[in-house]
Amino acid sequence: MLTFPNAKINIGLNIIEKRPDGFHNIESVFYPVNWCDALEIVPAKQFHFQSSGLSIPGDQHSNLCIKAYHLLRNSQPRMAHNGAHFHLHKVIPMGAGLGGGSADGAFALKILNEIFELELSNTDLQKYARQLGSDCAFFIENRPVFCFHKGDEFEEFSLNLTGKFIILVNPAIHISTAEAYAGVYPKKAEIPLKEALKLPLDKWGGVIKNDFEENLLWKYPTIGATKKTLYEQGALYASMTGSGSTVYGIFETEKDLKAQFPDFALWQGYLN
Template identity: 80%
Template sequence: MLTFPNAKINIGLNITEKRPDSFHNIESVFYPVNWCDALEIIPSTQFGFQSSGLAIPGDQTSNLCVKAYHLLRNEYPVLNTGSVLFHLHKVIPMGAGLGGGSADGAFALKMLNEIFELNLSTVALQNFARRLGSDCAFFIENRPVFCFNKGDEFEEYPLSLKGKFIVLVNPAIHISTAEAYGGVTPKKPEVSIKEALKLPLNKWEGLIKNDFEENLLWKYPAIAEIKKTLYEQKALYASMTGSGSTVYGIFEQETDLKSMFADFMVWQGYLT
């Protein structure tokens, strides 16, 4: 079985408060983007995991695909009667604010559910995904949502950017979660993301904000320059996604900017 786990972007990201468990509560809209990895799972007599494409740091036990397999295996004995071979071709850059690893883990859960005929409901799959990571559950339904709490609780949100063109630029600057949150003072937003998103897309600038940007764009001028350039190229809206360092611009029409960002990793295409 072969699937293509996709990335997501954050449209707005407010860090509203620090939780007693040391996590943070956030508010954001997650939107799927068709920048994809490729994940193949084949039934086998013994377990195996291999990868190609971008190098994945750490050993395979820390990979969310492998964790997804063992998570289900601990709950459902049928997984002990057979095993699987994973092959992950990694295309989405890691630590980039795009949720690529989370997507891989969530898609692995969905595929294993089908291969072993577990008949898990969407809610059950989301609950397993939450045990893998905060934003993994988003990729079970994989559609635009308003997210809150740790980023793992969702409300349906009627946002469609279908037909708009998006350019994502990743400058390969690694920003750890601790570094990103260390530069933020949690606060309630002046303007609700839900309300701001009701405005036309070209009115979002200055209203829909990513709270990580204030510190990180000052600390890493290359990220700020990417955002500035996207606006100069007539982006309707541009923002860093997640805790960075990827920046995206949303355009009314197709805009080829690969040559402009020749030193960086770039993906561009239509939103659906």
């Protein structure tokens, strides 16, 4: 079975407090975008994983697709004696705040559930996904949500950006989660995110913030310059997403900014 794990953006990211377990409580809105990897899984006698496209750094066994397979195999009797062949074609940049690895893991769970007829509900799949990573569970239902706690608890949230045009620019700066959090001082937002999102889109700037920006835009001027260019080109709202280096701009109508960012990875298209 072939599927296309998609990226997500954070609209606002408030880091509220540090938890006793070392994680942080946050509030954000996750919104899916159609910048996609490709993941194919077919049943087989043994397990095999291969990848193409962008090179995936680190130990292969830390890949969330592989972890998803072993998580289900060790807990679902129908998979106990089954293998699978995985092919992941990596397109979404890594360490970029786009959740690409999390999407791959979540989509792997969904495919395995289907091809091995495990009959797991979305609630069941979300429980497994939370064992893979904080934002993995989002990609099970893959629709806009308000997220809180570690970013793994969700509430239904009415935010419709359908028809708006988005441009995502990744300047090939890899920022680890540890590096991003090292410069953060948790605090409650002056205006709660849910309230701020009631403002018109062109009033979000300066009100809806990503708390990682304060340190990272100073540390990596290229990220700040990218955000500035998006606004100069007419973005209604621009922000860094997640803890990574990707910056997005939301526009009223279609734009083509490939010429403005010739050396960066760029994706542009309409929001659903």
